[in-house]
Amino acid sequence: MTTGFGEFSNVHIPMDKIEELQRNLIMSHAAGAGDPLPDEIVRCMMILRANALAKGFSGIRPETVEFITKFFNAGIVPIIPSQGSVGSSGDLVQLAHLVLAMMGYGKVRRRRKSSPVSARASLAATGLKPLRLSAKEGLALINGTQMMTSFAALIMYEAMELLSLADTAAAMSVEALKGTDTAFDKKIHALRPYHGQKIVAANLRALLRGSEIRESHRFNHDRVQDAYSLRCIPQVHGASRDALEYVRSIVRIEINSANDNPLIFPDQNEHLEGGNFHGQPIALAMDFAGIALSELANISERRIERMVNGSLSGLPRFLTENGGLNSGMMIAQYTAASLVSENKVLAHPGSVDSIPTSANQEDHNSMGSISAQKCWRILRNAQQVLAIEFLCCAQAIDFHAPLKCAPGTGAAYRYIRSQIRHWGHDRILHTDIAHALTLVRDGSLLHAVRKRCPSLA
Numbered sequence: 001m002t003t004g005f006g007e008f009s010n011v012h013i014p015m016d017k018i019e020e021l022q023r024n025l026i027m028s029h030a031a032g033a034g035d036p037l038p039d040e041i042v043r044c045m046m047i048l049r050a051n052a053l054a055k056g057f058s059g060i061r062p063e064t065v066e067f068i069t070k071f072f073n074a075g076i077v078p079i080i081p082s083q084g085s086v087g088s089s090g091d092l093v094q095l096a097h098l099v100l101a102m103m104g105y106g107k108v109r110r111r112r113k114s115s116p117v118s119a120r121a122s123l124a125a126t127g128l129k130p131l132r133l134s135a136k137e138g139l140a141l142i143n144g145t146q147m148m149t150s151f152a153a154l155i156m157y158e159a160m161e162l163l164s165l166a167d168t169a170a171a172m173s174v175e176a177l178k179g180t181d182t183a184f185d186k187k188i189h190a191l192r193p194y195h196g197q198k199i200v201a202a203n204l205r206a207l208l209r210g211s212e213i214r215e216s217h218r219f220n221h222d223r224v225q226d227a228y229s230l231r232c233i234p235q236v237h238g239a240s241r242d243a244l245e246y247v248r249s250i251v252r253i254e255i256n257s258a259n260d261n262p263l264i265f266p267d268q269n270e271h272l273e274g275g276n277f278h279g280q281p282i283a284l285a286m287d288f289a290g291i292a293l294s295e296l297a298n299i300s301e302r303r304i305e306r307m308v309n310g311s312l313s314g315l316p317r318f319l320t321e322n323g324g325l326n327s328g329m330m331i332a333q334y335t336a337a338s339l340v341s342e343n344k345v346l347a348h349p350g351s352v353d354s355i356p357t358s359a360n361q362e363d364h365n366s367m368g369s370i371s372a373q374k375c376w377r378i379l380r381n382a383q384q385v386l387a388i389e390f391l392c393c394a395q396a397i398d399f400h401a402p403l404k405c406a407p408g409t410g411a412a413y414r415y416i417r418s419q420i421r422h423w424g425h426d427r428i429l430h431t432d433i434a435h436a437l438t439l440v441r442d443g444s445l446l447h448a449v450r451k452r453c454p455s456l457a
Helices: 015-029 039-053 062-073 092-102 119-125 137-142 146-176 186-190 195-208 233-255 280-308 330-346 368-398 407-419 429-441 444-452
Strands: 033-036 081-083 107-109 263-265 270-272
Touching: 015 092, 015 137, 039 062, 039 092, 039 137, 039 146, 062 092, 081 092, 092 119, 092 137, 092 146, 107 119, 146 195, 146 233, 146 280, 146 368, 146 407, 146 429, 146 444, 186 195, 195 233, 195 407, 233 280, 280 330, 280 368, 330 368, 330 429, 368 407, 368 429, 407 429, 407 444, 429 444
Parallel strands: none
Antiparallel strands: 033 081, 263 270
């Protein structure tokens, strides 16, 4: 017996209308709005959906799953609107747009940032015939969490690198501000043994080991304690690290799950109606990740402020030799403050909301798609704030010459200076910030540090 979907699940559909039913399902659910999803998210959606279907519990033909991989390998990227998912029954809208392109409808790109072309023409150019769906296949293709999970997977890949970069920037700030490394002593963290806190403290010790700048004021007792943004780096960064490790464990489960409905159990000759499409695990995880990433940016901005504030740092005001004539890094801190403030709004949980759909049949929705896309923006903002911190660190450390950094922090300092010159006179600050962001995002800065400090976690 075949029926309609959602509120129409009590309507019987004749067998000779099966293909029409599948096509109508895809077309009616392709109801997205807003800007297109990033290409990397769309391509990740294809791989994750194929992986879920390949588990064999979705009632779909092997050749249909194979078509997804051929479509992916052909380099075709459907243009999918980013808005419209409520995160239960999966990301129905975005997955419908994905399948629509496979059927030869809508617009696609053949390469990154190229002009849109028709899906049908693109299929023909690569020797693929438009996908035709059989019984249950339309629902199997769109019932899943692949959009929100694609965001989650890519966020976590970049976030885990950002944790190491945040520790590196923090260690450079400690040197720039002539802070003490006493607060990172192993004995302190053994008495409050959170895993992330211990890792961060160990990273800081490794990065700061052998610092001439630190040794120059080791016996200066004018300042007994550093500000929290220096002294509490292990506690703050460590808590974010633990939170993100938890999120990563959730994402690992989700990307390897069968998450559509109904599920087919051929060995038992059963099909079972359930709710594996519900995005609540990813919704909560993405809200948690957004908060954790926001905190990395929050404390980074406070260190930036201390470096540019001559009253707090003992360095030239706004890190410029000719203050007044030059504004130096003054407005870099404004930009960081703006991004941090935006993150505070974005970090409000999306998962605490729920609007019923499908005539109240779907009466609790996860809003995981919203949580995931907010977290994506938070990640980008946090990367930008840390790029600004790296810029300020390098500028501040310049003023400590001829004293040298530790070998670990020195690797970061030298790499930054090989790419971005000292700020002697005012120039277009956006250019330097954009360059520093590239070093943060492309992995080159972290690679340079790990070559000199291989123990960096």
